[in-house]
Amino acid sequence: MQHTVSTKTLIKAGFAAIGVAIVALVTFILPAEYNVDPTGIGQALGLTSIAQASQSNGSxxxxxxxxxxxxxxxxxxxxxxxxxxxxxxxxxxxxxxxxxxxxxxxxxxxxxxxxxxxxxxxxxxxxxxxxxxxxxxxxxxxxxxxxxxxxxxxxxxxxxxxxxxxxxxxxxxxx
Missing domain, CATH: 2.60.120.680 (GOLD domain)
Known part of the structure; x- marks a missing residue:
């Protein structure tokens, strides 16, 4: 028995993956890497200090x-x-x-x-x-x-x- 995935399901999964990636980018990657924190979650988690320290001298x-x-x-x-x-x-x-x-x-x-x-x-x-x-x-x-x-x-x-x-x-x- 072979199970095929419909195009509609693949599109939904693709959009879900893009959504998760955007949330990760905005809440974790931007604050930690670039000291950009549009949501404030990065500061609450202490991630912005990582970017500030690394921007200062790379350590x-x-x-x-x-x-x-x-x-x-x-x-x-x-x-x-x-x-x-x-x-x-x-x-x-x-x-x-x-x-x-x-x-x-x-x-x-x-x-x-x-x-x-x-x-x-x-x-x-x-x-x-x-x-x-x-x-x-x-x-x-x-x-x-x-x-x-x-x-x-x-x-x-x-x-x-x-x-x-x-x-x-x-x-x-x-x-």
Whole structure:
């Protein structure tokens, strides 16, 4: 018994395959390869950061503080109901370009700096807000440590992908 497929069935299957290919192109390939994200799904899945890192220098990570055009990618986990602080040592007037995004909801954050040698506990906040992703640049107003405090007010851990480039040395997580 031989079973033949009708032309109508082949045409339907062809259009279905084209539809699946278009959806894959728009939601996965364009955000990951070209940083084009018409649906916003690529950012939600973290795919746009792949394109941004590769467009910078063809790689996802580089040595910190090299001053090159490449972004360094850092992953930070903020436990449920907790806060973490991630810092960089910067000299006065040094510059940093940054972008960070979460794999979940919004986080409260405070971008701030602490002067070198200060023992009083003083710090200066530059931005305080609640967001799931932020992009910007920063010029250190003084020598010291500069970075973010993130607070996760949800019941699930949230992962942050932080992309940075500029003139700095990584201090890392501050305990």
């Amino acid at each position: 996802a990570t580089t040595a910190a503080g090299t001053g090159s055009d490449a972004f360094e990618t850092i992953t930070i986990l903020v436990p449920a109901g907790k806060g973490v602080e991630y810092k960089f040592a910067m000299t006065k007037q040094s510059k940093m370009t940054y972008e960070w995004m979460t794999d979940g909801g919004e986080l409260f954050y405070d971008l701030h700096g602490e002067p070198e040698g200060d023992t009083t506990g003083y710090f200066e906040s530059y931005t305080i807000a609640t967001n799931a992703d932020v992009k910007g640049s920063f010029t250190a107003p003084f020598n010291g440590s500069h970075g973010w405090y993130w607070k996760n007010k949800t019941a699930k851990p949230v992962s942050i992908q932080l992309l940075v480039k500029g003139e700095y040395e990584v201090i890392g997580l501050k305990q």
